[in-house]
Amino acid sequence: MDLEFAISGQQWIGIAIGAVLYMVLSMIWYMPKVFGNRWMAGEGLTEENLKQNETPVIYVITFVMALVSNIVIALMLSNVGGGVVNGIVVGLLLGIGVAGMAIAPHYMFAKKSNLVLIQAGHAAVLITVSGAVIGALT
Numbered sequence: 860m861d862l863e864f865a866i867s868g869q870q871w872i873g874i875a876i877g878a879v880l881y882m883v884l885s886m887i888w889y890m891p892k893v894f895g896n897r898w899m900a901g902e903g904l905t906e907e908n909l910k911q912n913e914t915p916v917i918y919v920i921t922f923v924m925a926l927v928s929n930i931v932i933a934l935m936l937s938n939v940g941g942g943v944v945n946g947i948v949v950g951l952l953l954g955i956g957v958a959g960m961a962i963a964p965h966y967m968f969a970k971k972s973n974l975v976l977i978q979a980g981h982a983a984v985l986i987t988v989s990g991a992v993i994g995a996l997t
Contacts, residue, residue, distance in 0.1 A: 863937045866930065870937070873996035874929040877989035881925035882918070884985055894977045901974040925985075932986065933993050946994015947987060954986030955979075 866874070889895040899905065935949050959979035966975045 864934055865937055866933045867937075867997065869996040870933040870993055873989075873993035874926060874933055876996075877929040877932070877992045878922060878925040880988055880992065881928070881985050882922060884988060885921075885981070888981050888984070894981075898974065898977050901971055901977070928986065929989050929993065932990050933997075936990070936994055936997050941994050941997025943991050943995045946990040946992065946997070948990075949994070950987035950990020951983070953990070954983035958982035958986055 887893060889898060899909070932946075932949060932953065935953065936946060939945055939949060959982055962979045962982055963975050966972060966978060
């Protein structure tokens with residue numbers, strides 16, 4: 860099997876853009892009027908709880924994780940070819956088929972099935988958008 864593990868200069872730009880979009884889309888996703896209120900209720904959290912635990916370190920770690928996720932997407936695209944369509948396909952496959960399927964059992968076993976679509980959907984959307992961006996720059 861010949862796998863390529865090289866990332867082009869343009870892909871690095873896509874990785875950075877994808878990581879920034881990851882943060883922006885997450886902020887939108889968890890806004891109270893989008894899924895934030897339902898997510899907090901499902902997790903048994905309040906805005907006060909979240910503010911008490913808010914620290915810049917969480918955002919830095921999340922951004923680093925977004926970079927790692929986008930690097931993996933870029934590595935996958937280096938093996939299947941670039942383009943927006945390939946990026947979307949790879950993003951959907953990784954987002955739904957890997958991330959979504961890994962997230963869902965945690966919530967089902969925790970008896971929080973109402974959160975499965977919010978959390979798995981979040982991962983699928985972020986990874987698909989990142990795939991499209993990186994694919995466009997490949």
